[in-house]
Structure formats: C-alpha cells, structure tokens
Amino acid sequence: MSVADKFENKAEEQKGKAKEHLGAATNDHGLETEGKADQAKAGAKQAGEHIKDAAKDVTGH
Numbered sequence: 032m033s034v035a036d037k038f039e040n041k042a043e044e045q046k047g048k049a050k051e052h053l054g055a056a057t058n059d060h061g062l063e064t065e066g067k068a069d070q071a072k073a074g075a076k077q078a079g080e081h082i083k084d085a086a087k088d089v090t091g092h
C-alpha cells in the first residue's frame with residue numbers, strides 16, 4: 032500500500048468520524064449513518080490494500 036493510499040483511506044475514515052459525530056450532535060440520523068458508511072468504506076479499502084500487500088510478499092511481485 033502506498034503512502035498516498037494510506038493517507039487517502041485515513042482521511043476518508045476521519046471524514047466519516049466527523050460526519051458521524053456531527054450527525055449525533057445535531058440529531059441528524061442520516062448524516063450519522065453516512066459517516067458510519069464512510070468509515071466502513073475506508074476500512075474495506077484498507078483491508079483490500081493489506082491483502083494486496085500480503086500477496087505481493089508471498090509472490091515477491
């Protein structure tokens with residue numbers, strides 16, 4: 032996983048956390064749910080990148 036990918040995924044995760052907290056603070060359930068979805072999406076991207084990295088380690092490519 033490149034540093035740029037890590038940074039992008041972490042930024043998306045943080046954006047999701049901010050949306051979730053703002054939604055909770057303003058009682059906006061849609062925004063809160065959107066924030067949780069953004070976090071899940073970022074987590075899935077990170078997991079996919081980790082799998083690619085592991086495959087590269089195994090195959091040497």
